[in-house]
Amino acid sequence: MTAKVRVGIVGTGGIARARHLPCLTENESAELVGLCDIKPDVLKKAGDDFDVAARYTDYLEMYDNENLDAVVVCTPNDVHAPATIAALERGINVLCEKPMALDPTEGEAMLAAAEKSGKLLTFGFHYRHMPEVMAARRVVDSGELGDVYMVRVQALRRRGIPSWGTFVHKHIQGGGAMIDFGVHLLDSALWLMGNPKAIEVTASLSQRLGKSPNVNTWGDWNYQEFTVEDQVAAFVRFENGVTMMLECAWAINIPESRENISLSGTKAGLEVFPLSVNKADHEMLTTWKPDWIADAKLDPGAHQAAEFVNAVRTGGTVVTKPSQALQVTRIVDAMYRSAESGEAVKL
Known part of the structure; x- marks a missing residue:
């Protein structure tokens, strides 16, 4: 074309x-x-x-x-x-x-x-197009972490419930904080892990802050019709033996909002936001942080759009595959089913 x-x-x-x-x-x-x-x-x-x-x-x-x-x-x-x-x-x-x-x-x-x-x-998992996430993927691919065996994911807002659109209606959105916000960090974590197959999910959820009027930095929301979760805690096991702990919330009483993906490997650990690598070597515990990241000022949305348009024009590839997006949906669905049943869900 x-x-x-x-x-x-x-x-x-x-x-x-x-x-x-x-x-x-x-x-x-x-x-x-x-x-x-x-x-x-x-x-x-x-x-x-x-x-x-x-x-x-x-x-x-x-x-x-x-x-x-x-x-x-x-x-x-x-x-x-x-x-x-x-x-x-x-x-x-x-x-x-x-x-x-x-x-x-x-x-x-x-x-x-x-x-x-x-x-x-x-x-549109645009977090994959963030400079820090792309840099983290390069670190993982280099083998510097060794075998990654533990992953922690946090997608936490102190008070940031969406006050517009249909975000609080389960029949329209399918869920709340996890399906809206948490999927970004979950997807990026899975990508950094190499997208292993999830085999079991255990989760709990809460509507404690979303169903009553309260302080919200994003304005007044429709708490009377709030039918989704405002908080999720989950544990995911993968077929390669890796485990993941995940916390997600639109509104939770913590000192400040935070987003992070943490990968622990046999040789080193990696934090994505802000990017750092943590090691034990030369009889020392060391942490290195980048002085500069390639494309540090890159806009993730523009990068995502350019990748898509170029792939359509040339028949090229994109970083987010449908099968990977489907695994995110399966894991989130299993979280909701586990929370409802009070039991672990096998995948």
């Missing part, structure tokens, strides 16, 4: 306006040719702000009328699967925002549609 990639956007709300619309507008190899949103006022503002004339309230009409090469799906989670599958069936490449789907059954249908169509399907 030598011409610009013709791209449409399904869902022109917060994530589209904050990331995908500006990143695609600035990409010289892409052309935004169509927008779709069920809310006419939101659609009009996005179309006016980003100078896109073709506007639809039905994504099927956009797919059928705009001769699209690619589409970015930025809808609430319950529309991810149908919008993605419909695009793939029409021969359109897809970048779908995270999470993959509401549950593994939907995710499996999306993967099957991609395999049948032969088109590209990837997902």
Whole structure:
């Protein structure tokens, strides 16, 4: 393909306006040719702000009328699967925002549609495109850590419950803090681990702070209709013997919000945020931190968009594979099932 990639956007709300619309507008190899949103006022503002004339309230009409090469799906989670599958069936490449789907059954249908169509399907796990995460992957690939056997993941906000959109409605989103926020850190951790297969998940969850009015740095939220979790604690076992402990919360009483992935290996350990490597050598305990990271000022959203557009143009590859996104969905689903049953869930 030598011409610009013709791209449409399904869902022109917060994530589209904050990331995908500006990143695609600035990409010289892409052309935004169509927008779709069920809310006419939101659609009009996005179309006016980003100078896109073709506007639809039905994504099927956009797919059928705009001769699209690619589409970015930025809808609430319950529309991810149908919008993605419909695009793939029409021969359109897809970048779908995270999470993959509401549950593994939907995710499996999306993967099957991609395999049948032969088109590209990837997902918006943009943490993989952060300079620190890419640098951490280079450290892991070098073998400096030895055999990684223990992983700790933290995705914790002191008080940051989303106060817009449909985030607090389980029937629309499939879950709360974990499916919205925790999946980013979980996905990146799995990528750094080499995506081993999870075999057992144990988890508990809480709605203690989300279901009553309280201090929230992101404004007032709809606590009366809060049907998701605000906190999750989980333990995951993998077939290669590695274990993972995970903590995730939209709102929890800690001194400050924090995000981190920690990998412990037989030769060294690695912390991702901020990046450091911890070792025992020369009869000393040492910690090294980088003075400079390649592409330190790189915007993850722009890097993700460029990778997707380039892959569509050239038939190249992307870092986030559908099978990897499906494992994230399976693990999160197992967390919810374990929390509900009070028992470990086998995968």
